[in-house]
Amino acid sequence: MRAANLGLVLRTVCAADERPSRADIAAATGTTRATAARLADDLVAAGLLDEVERTPTARRGRPATPLAPGSRFAALGLQADAALLVARVLDLRGRVVAERVEDGDFAGSEPGPTLDRLGALAARLVADLPPDLHLVGAGLALPGIVDVATGSLLRAPNLGWSDERPAERLARWLPPGLVPLLGNEADLAARTVAEAGPGRPGTHRDFLYLSGQIGVGGAAVLGGRVMTGSSGWAGEVGHVCVDPDGPACRCGSTGCLEQYAGRDALLAAAGLPRGTAPAVLAERAAAGDPAAGAALDTAAWALGIALAGALNVLDIPVVVLGGHLGELGDLLCPRVADHLARRVLSARWRRPTIASAANGPGAGATGAALRALEDVLADPAAWLGRPDVPA
Amino acid sequence: MRAANLGLVLRTVCAADERPSRADIAAATGTTRATAARLADDLVAAGLLDEVERTPTARRGRPATPLAPGSRFAALGLQADAALLVARVLDLRGRVVAERVEDGDFAGSEPGPTLDRLGALAARLVADLPPDLHLVGAGLALPGIVDVATGSLLRAPNLGWSDERPAERLARWLPPGLVPLLGNEADLAARTVAEAGPGRPGTHRDFLYLSGQIGVGGAAVLGGRVMTGSSGWAGEVGHVCVDPDGPACRCGSTGCLEQYAGRDALLAAAGLPRGTAPAVLAERAAAGDPAAGAALDTAAWALGIALAGALNVLDIPVVVLGGHLGELGDLLCPRVADHLARRVLSARWRRPTIASAANGPGAGATGAALRALEDVLADPAAWLGRPDVPA
DNA sequence: GACGATTTGTTTTGCACTAGAACAATAACC
DNA sequence: GGTTATTGTTCTAGTGCAAAACAAATCGTC
Numbered sequence: 001m002r003a004a005n006l007g008l009v010l011r012t013v014c015a016a017d018e019r020p021s022r023a024d025i026a027a028a029t030g031t032t033r034a035t036a037a038r039l040a041d042d043l044v045a046a047g048l049l050d051e052v053e054r055t056p057t058a059r060r061g062r063p064a065t066p067l068a069p070g071s072r073f074a075a076l077g078l079q080a081d082a083a084l085l086v087a088r089v090l091d092l093r094g095r096v097v098a099e100r101v102e103d104g105d106f107a108g109s110e111p112g113p114t115l116d117r118l119g120a121l122a123a124r125l126v127a128d129l130p131p132d133l134h135l136v137g138a139g140l141a142l143p144g145i146v147d148v149a150t151g152s153l154l155r156a157p158n159l160g161w162s163d164e165r166p167a168e169r170l171a172r173w174l175p176p177g178l179v180p181l182l183g184n185e186a187d188l189a190a191r192t193v194a195e196a197g198p199g200r201p202g203t204h205r206d207f208l209y210l211s212g213q214i215g216v217g218g219a220a221v222l223g224g225r226v227m228t229g230s231s232g233w234a235g236e237v238g239h240v241c242v243d244p245d246g247p248a249c250r251c252g253s254t255g256c257l258e259q260y261a262g263r264d265a266l267l268a269a270a271g272l273p274r275g276t277a278p279a280v281l282a283e284r285a286a287a288g289d290p291a292a293g294a295a296l297d298t299a300a301w302a303l304g305i306a307l308a309g310a311l312n313v314l315d316i317p318v319v320v321l322g323g324h325l326g327e328l329g330d331l332l333c334p335r336v337a338d339h340l341a342r343r344v345l346s347a348r349w350r351r352p353t354i355a356s357a358a359n360g361p362g363a364g365a366t367g368a369a370l371r372a373l374e375d376v377l378a379d380p381a382a383w384l385g386r387p388d389v390p391a
Numbered sequence: 392m393r394a395a396n397l398g399l400v401l402r403t404v405c406a407a408d409e410r411p412s413r414a415d416i417a418a419a420t421g422t423t424r425a426t427a428a429r430l431a432d433d434l435v436a437a438g439l440l441d442e443v444e445r446t447p448t449a450r451r452g453r454p455a456t457p458l459a460p461g462s463r464f465a466a467l468g469l470q471a472d473a474a475l476l477v478a479r480v481l482d483l484r485g486r487v488v489a490e491r492v493e494d495g496d497f498a499g500s501e502p503g504p505t506l507d508r509l510g511a512l513a514a515r516l517v518a519d520l521p522p523d524l525h526l527v528g529a530g531l532a533l534p535g536i537v538d539v540a541t542g543s544l545l546r547a548p549n550l551g552w553s554d555e556r557p558a559e560r561l562a563r564w565l566p567p568g569l570v571p572l573l574g575n576e577a578d579l580a581a582r583t584v585a586e587a588g589p590g591r592p593g594t595h596r597d598f599l600y601l602s603g604q605i606g607v608g609g610a611a612v613l614g615g616r617v618m619t620g621s622s623g624w625a626g627e628v629g630h631v632c633v634d635p636d637g638p639a640c641r642c643g644s645t646g647c648l649e650q651y652a653g654r655d656a657l658l659a660a661a662g663l664p665r666g667t668a669p670a671v672l673a674e675r676a677a678a679g680d681p682a683a684g685a686a687l688d689t690a691a692w693a694l695g696i697a698l699a700g701a702l703n704v705l706d707i708p709v710v711v712l713g714g715h716l717g718e719l720g721d722l723l724c725p726r727v728a729d730h731l732a733r734r735v736l737s738a739r740w741r742r743p744t745i746a747s748a749a750n751g752p753g754a755g756a757t758g759a760a761l762r763a764l765e766d767v768l769a770d771p772a773a774w775l776g777r778p779d780v781p782a
Numbered sequence: 783g784a785c786g787a788t789t790t791g792t793t794t795t796g797c798a799c800t801a802g803a804a805c806a807a808t809a810a811c812c
Numbered sequence: 813g814g815t816t817a818t819t820g821t822t823c824t825a826g827t828g829c830a831a832a833a834c835a836a837a838t839c840g841t842c
Contacts, residue, residue, distance in 0.1 A: 001392050001799090002828060023790055032830055037791060061789025062837040145737065154740060220704065222620070229706020230597040230613065239736045240700040244634060253699070253734040306700070308644070309631040313611065313701045315620020343644040345630045346536070349545060392828090393799065414819055426800055428820060452818025453808040 002039075003381035005031070009039045010048055010380045014069050014092070014199030019052055021064030040067060046384045047072050047134075048092070048376070069093045069198065073376060073383075076126065076138040077188075077369030078170065078180055079362055080118050082107040082158045082214055086362035087122040089129065090369035092376065094197025097133065100125045101362065107214070108160040115166050119173030126175060136376050136383070138180040139368025140166060141188040143213050145233050151182050157250060158214040181372065184233060186210075186217030186322075187226050188367030192359040193320050194221045198373040207318035208310055209357070210237060210303075212325030215258045220314050227314075238262070240306040260302030263324045269295035278324040285331055296331050303332065304339020311344050311352055322357040329356030393430075394772035396422070400430045401439055401771045405460050405483070405590030410443055412455030431458060437775045438463050438525075439483070439767070460484045460589065464767060464774075467517065467529040468579075468760030469561065469571055470753055471509050473498040473549045473605055477753035478513040480520065481760035483767065485588020488524065491516045492753065498605070499551040506557050510564030517566065527767050527774070529571040530759025531557060532579040534604050536624050542573050548641060549605040572763065575624060577601075577608030577713075578617050579758030583750040584711050585612045589764040598709035599701055600748070601628060601694075603716030606649045611705050618705075629653070631697040651693030654715045660686035669715040676722055687722050694723065695730020702735050702743055713748040720747030 012028050013020055020028065026036035043049040048070045054063055069092035079086040085102040100121050106114050126135070144156025153164040171179045190209035196202045205224040211217040216238035220227040227234045238258040239251050246255025259265050267276050270284065270292040284292035307319055319336075321329050333354045340352045359366070376383055403419045404411055411419065417427035434440040439461045445454055460483035470477040476493040491512050497505050517526070535547025544555040562570045581600035587593045596615045602608040607629035611618040618625045629649040630642050637646025650656050658667050661675065661683040675683035698710055710727075712720050724745045731743045750757070767774055 005829090021790070032832095033791070034793085034831080035829055038828090058839080059789080060787070060839045062791070062835095064790060145740075218704075222618075227613075227705075230708060233737060234704065234706035236703045236706070236736055239703050239734075241696050241734060242635075244696055251736055305632050305635055309697070309700050310704045312627045312630050313609070313625065313704055314618075315625035315627070343630075343632060345627055345642055346624060349536075396799090412819070423801055423803095424820070425802080425822085429800090449810075450818080451810045451816070453806095453820070455819060 003379060005029075005035070006039055006043060006380045006384070007378060009036060010043055010069070011199045011377050013049060013067050014197065014377060015201065017200075019066030019068050021066055023064060025067070042384065043070075043380060046070075046380075048380050048383060071095075072132055072134055073136055073373075074129075074133050075136055075369040075372035076122060076174070076178065076180070077141070077365035077367065077372070078118060078122060078138065079141040079185065079188075079365035079368065080106065080114060080159070080166075081141075081143050081185065081364070084361060085114075085118045085121055086365040087118065087125045088362065088365040088369060089125065089133075089135070090198075090366060090373065091133075092198055092373060094195075094200065094370075096366075098125050098129060106159060111159070111161045111164045111166070112169065114159075115169045116173075119170045122170070123173040135175065135178055137372030138170075138174065138178050139188065139371045140170065140180040140182050141185040141364025141368045142166070142182060143185040143211075143215075143217060143364075146182045146184050148182060148228070153182060180368070183364075183368055183371060184217065184219070185213070185364040186235060187219040187228070188365075188371060189322055189357075189359060189363035190219035190221050190226055190235075190320075191367035191370045192363045193322075193357055194224050194226065195370055198370055199377045203358075204318050204320060206316050207320050208235070208237070208307065208314065208316050209320050209322060210307075210325050212261070212263060212321065212323030212327075214264055215262045216325070218310075220310075220316065222314075222316070237306055237310050240309055242302045242305045257302050257306040261299040261306075261325065266295050266299055266324075266328075269298060278327040282328055282331055296328065297335065299328075300332055300335035301339065303336045304343060307336065307354075308340055308343030311340065312346075315346070317346075317350050317352050319352065319354040320357045321354065322359060322363060326356040394770060396420075396426070397430055397434060397771045397775070398769060400427060401434055401460070402590050402768050404440060404458050405588065405768060406592065408591075410457030410459050412457060414455060416458070433775065434461075434771060437461075437771075439771050439774060462486075463523050463525055464527055464764075465520075465524050466527055466760040466763035467513065467565070467569065467571070468532070468756035468758065468763070469509060469513060469529065470532040470576065470579075470756035470759065471497065471505060471550070471557075472532075472534050472576065472755070475752060476505075476509045476512055477756040478509065478516045479753065479756040479760060480516065480524075480526070481589075481757060481764065482524075483589055483764060485586075485591065485761075487757075489516050489520060497550060502550070502552045502555045502557070503560065505550075506560045507564075510561045513561070514564040526566065526569055528763030529561075529565065529569050530579065530763045531561065531571040531573050532576040532755025532759045533557070533573060534576040534602075534606075534608060534755075537573045537575050539573060539619070544573060571759070574755075574759055574762060575608065575610070576604070576755040577610040577626060578619070579756075579762060580713055580748075580750060580754035581610035581612050581617055581626075581711075582758035582761045583754045584713075584748055585615050585617065586761055589761055590768045594749075595709050595711060597707050598711050599626070599628070599698065599705065599707050600711050600713060601698075601716050603652070603654060603712065603714030603718075605655055606653045607716070609701075611701075611707065613705075613707070628697055628701050631700055633693045633696045648693050648697040652690040652716065657686050657690055657715075657719075660689060669718040673719055673722055687719065688726065690719075691723050691726035692730065694727045695734060698727065698745075699731055699734030702731065703737075706737070708737075708741050708743050710743065710745040711748045712745065713750060713754060717747040 022037040026033040074091040089097040145154040218237035219235035239256045243255035249256040413428040417424040465482040480488040536545045609628035610626035630647045634646035640647040
């Protein structure tokens with residue numbers, strides 16, 4: 001019971017927009033001030049909560065001491081994708097404590113050396129961290145099908161990797177005991193939309209996230225929780241069939257969404273070379289280039305069909321576009337919205353909306369760190385009396 | 392805390408395959424015998440658990456007194472659909488205590504009179520119940536889009552009803568205080584697959600349920616829980632687009648699954664009149680009738696495309712067919728399975744399976760009762776000291 | 783500048799519930 | 813018939829919360 005209440009208090013502080021006092025916590029959780037204070041004291045003693053400086057307020061009564069999530073607890077988020085390696089440390093308050101990014105072309109790369117480069121990046125980042133910072137966990141975002149339970153990457157088409165176990169390789173570069181948990185890039189990036197910080201609700205709580213990489217990944221978020229499905233690869237909208245007579249896809253099916261809205265497919269349809277930035281495509285379309293316009297129309301049409309099916313099945317009213325699709329959001333959103341209004345069954349009662357994500361590149365790394373920090377919020381009692389944590 | 396533990400004990404007894412003793416409960420819940428016994432005693436006193444006759448066993452030691460879910464607690468499940476009215480009473484053990492069924496043609500009927508017929512049916516059923524049986528709730532399954540929160544039926548195309556509030560009308564026929572909760576027929580029918588009885592897990596825990604009525608409804612079940620989505624109409628596979636150039640659907644879109652696998656669409660394609668029983672279609676196909684075979688092929692093709700998309704999005708490995716699709720399962724399943732194996736992204740690692748549901752007609756009514764009984768399992772403390780319950 | 787008002791945080795007391803252990807009951811085994 | 817094994821009950825101690833009283837710190841007012 002105490003374990004449950006400790007979690008409740010910690011999550012209340014994390015979820016709050018302003019720094020709450022002990023009395024605020026009591027009011028929010030429905031317990032008495034006495035109970036809330038005792039729980040909060042324990043969390044402060046463990047470093048999971050900090051008593052921060054009180055801001056001058058013109059209110060009568062004894063001034064409150066505001067509480068904030070502990071700044072000495074943090075997690076490491078890693079991401080490897082076709083063009084980017086990211087290592088990022090996020091603390092319990094959701095602040096980026098440290099970050100290192102490396103550009104490159106890792107499509108078709110050897111998994112081992114690439115993971116070593118990411119590991120070295122992470123090792124340098126961790127070495128420079130303040131000594132009193134405690135890393136409670138790590139996560140790794142990968143653009144592919146991941147078996148979360150066994151920690152193996154089954155297939156990452158963009159990287160050209162299959163049947164890898166990257167966690168062990170990375171763990172060699174990290175402090176002992178810190179083994180990164182694998183996660184699908186789209187699932188983890190979706191977290192950055194669902195959560196503004198650890199335990200703090202983001203702009204949307206129910207949405208379908210589309211991650212525009214070379215292909216199209218996706219994740220469904222319901223009630224603020226990323227739907228994992230029964231084996232953890234739910235939300236894969238990229239391979240929903242848009243036209244059974246369409247072009248063959250490398251997944252074995254035909255006419256998949258990816259063949260119309262994937263980055264390479266979009267660029268090819270617009271007559272642009274493979275590596276072109278999405279912004280160039282947007283410029284061309286805005287300037288009236290007919291090929292670019294047609295490519296975007298086709299992508300919007302395909303997105304409309306695939307997303308309508310997904311929204312019908314999931315009963316979700318909101319779509320958030322990330323990656324290259326997010327960059328093209330201004331052009332895509334209005335067109336897709338028209339298709340959705342026509343094809344979504346519940347559109348009559350509640351019009352579906354579609355918007356771009358505000359998360360930048362490397363959102364998967366942030367999401368991986370959020371995922372690791374979630375363990376602390378779920379059961380703070382486990383972190384209470386630990387001697388290895390700096391008190 | 393006690394409320395939580397009471398629920399835990401009750402759910403443990405319901406979930407068990409054999410009738411557990413107090414000691415079994417202690418072992419299953421992880422509490423001590425003393426605690427489990429005290430909680431069980433309270434539940435027995437309230438009638439939520441029954442001490443049943445012990446079966447002779449050749450085991451040493453003091454014989455155990457087996458506990459079973461209370462047989463005096465039950466719920467009323469109702470269902471109205473285009474050809475059937477059902478009223479059914481299910482007790483906490485999952486047994487059908489009483490049942491009344493009325494055939495008819497209610498497609499395009501006036502909502503009021505039809506609801507009155509169902510109400511009268513329910514009233515006769517309730518009147519004949521044993522006097523010590525306590526009805527804890529009621530549910531109504533309707534084939535359409537339902538707003539569970541406000542209790543209104545937005546649209547039921549098969550019945551031709553719109554914007555109805557059937558609960559009030561039915562409540563007039565029922566004992567005071569018993570207001571049926573609305574639910575989508577497919578959602579509730581899916582429950583009968585997910586749960587073998589109240590709180591007892593069924594054959595599958597993660598599956599997509601397809602309810603073949605005049606149209607095609609659906610429900611997604613994850614971890615034994617029916618996914619409601621953000622407004623309660625998740626799982627609507629019937630209006631996933633199979634072919635953007637296909638026939639127009641009354642939902643406003645084109646080429647919906649329903650236009651290929653709905654009952655009327657199937658019969659029309661096979662050259663059979665509208666009211667024909669699905670069994671006749673199966674016979675014809677088995678006898679080598681080319682039109683019937685082609686109709687089934689088309690339906691299987693459409694199901695393959697729509698279901699593959701849904702399975703990709705939901706990451707569910709199992710499809711269960713109910714209604715007329717279930718009756719045609721022997722013919723449909725093998726054909727659909729082929730399509731799924733080719734189009735589902737994760738099929739390489741885990742082959743999707745598809746099977747017919749074993750639930751008979753009126754599964755929605757059973758599901759509605761299960762739904763109502765779930766309230767008791769969720770918080771038995773609320774039913775503990777109630778004077779209106781026969782002790 | 784003293785006093786009351788007001789809000790926060792702490793201490794004290796009582797209560798509800800569980801854990802643990804000892805004890806009583808019952809039936810098979812030797 | 814005694815022993816052993818298993819179930820159910822009783823008793824005591826301990827944990828953690830609620831409620832209420834109390835101490836602390838600031839603002840407003842005379």
